[in-house]
Amino acid sequence: ADVIQADSLISAAHFKGHELAGFGGTIKNLGMGCASRKGKLAQHCEISPEFDAKKCIGCGECVAHCPADAIELLKEKKAKKDSDKCIGCGECIAVCPEEAVSIPWDSDTARFQKKMVEYTVGVLKDKEDRAFHLSFVSRVTPQCDCYGFSDAPLVKDLGILASKDPVAIDQASVDLVNAQPALADCCLETNRGPGEDKFRGVYPHIDWSIQLGYAEELGLGSRDYELVYI
Ligand code: SF4
Ligand code: SF4
Incomplete structure (x- = not known):
């Protein structure tokens, strides 16, 4: 409710990998981060x-x-999920090691990303011109920040991006990361070279571009951008 009533919005997102969306950046920060507990559950359901x-x-x-x-x-040393919980x-x-x-990677992660984008549309409704986004492309860990652990970063720290466009800032962030060589001690076994997709390297089954393509389709912003270094 606080987000809906706010006159303006400044988002500060940590850019990193994500086990369901490939990467988590500004769109995830808005769509998931601003959702109520019920909304978060609805996106994951x-x-x-x-x-x-x-x-x-x-x-x-x-x-x-x-x-x-x-x-x-189970006593036979096998894990069993309770679907109700x-x-x-x-x-x-x-x-899981x-x-x-x-x-089902193709369908489930695509639906997850699209729901996340739809929630972002809701968060920015009526304040598209009064929203500003920061993307901290540093300590780019393979997993989301919600874990109780943190693996070594995939690439060196690249700085802070700023934009009024939540799609462009995520596209620019992912492009900057992928342009870098992987750090020696990170978890990547493939896609380690400059220009190779680091997030596909960590999550080969996840097409992270779905969130950007769908966000552009819904009018959240543009995947085209111009980087201005300060
Ligand atoms: S960690 Fe637990 S709650 Fe999360 S997806 Fe696995 S079984 Fe479900
Ligand atoms: S983490 Fe993987 S291997 Fe370990 S108990 Fe769970 S499902 Fe089995």
């Missing part, structure tokens, strides 16, 4: 991870990280 018992080694990482207490470790946050996918947890 179509994410329904499946657990592959053949791959599961019963390490318990997913149980320890699940914020909804929705996973139990699951909030679709995707943390179990990110922390055996890739035993998955979702």
Whole structure:
């Protein structure tokens, strides 16, 4: 309600990877960050991870990280999800060392990104001309900031971007990151070179461009931009 009633809006987003959207930047900061708890759940609700018992080694990482207490470790050392409790946050996918947890990547992550964009449209409604966005492209970690841990950054710190266009600032941020070589100690095993897609390297199944394309389609902004260095 506070966001709706505000006369103007300044967004300060940390640009980083995201396990469901590929990357999280200004659009995610607005659409997800400004949503109520109910709105956050609505955006995640179509994410329904499946657990592959053949791959599961019963390490318990997913149980320890699940914020909804929705996973139990069966006595045969296999993880089992309680669908009634699951909030679709995707943390179990990110922390599983055996890739035993998955979702239908094409459909679920596309729907997630589009919902996030639609919420962003709602957040900016009637204040498009009175909104300003900052993107902190530093400590570009592979995962979202909501985790209780942080992996090594993918690339060197690149500075702070500023724009009135939430689409252009995310496009420019992702382009800047992808233009860099990967840092030596980061998790990337592929796409390490300058010009290679670092976020596809971390999340090969996720097409992050869906959020930008859909945002442009809904009139949130433009993927074209001009970088002015200060
Ligand atoms: S998606 Fe989130 S809430 Fe659902 S089982 Fe995985 S960690 Fe728990
Ligand atoms: S993190 Fe993966 S391997 Fe470990 S218990 Fe959960 S599903 Fe099984």
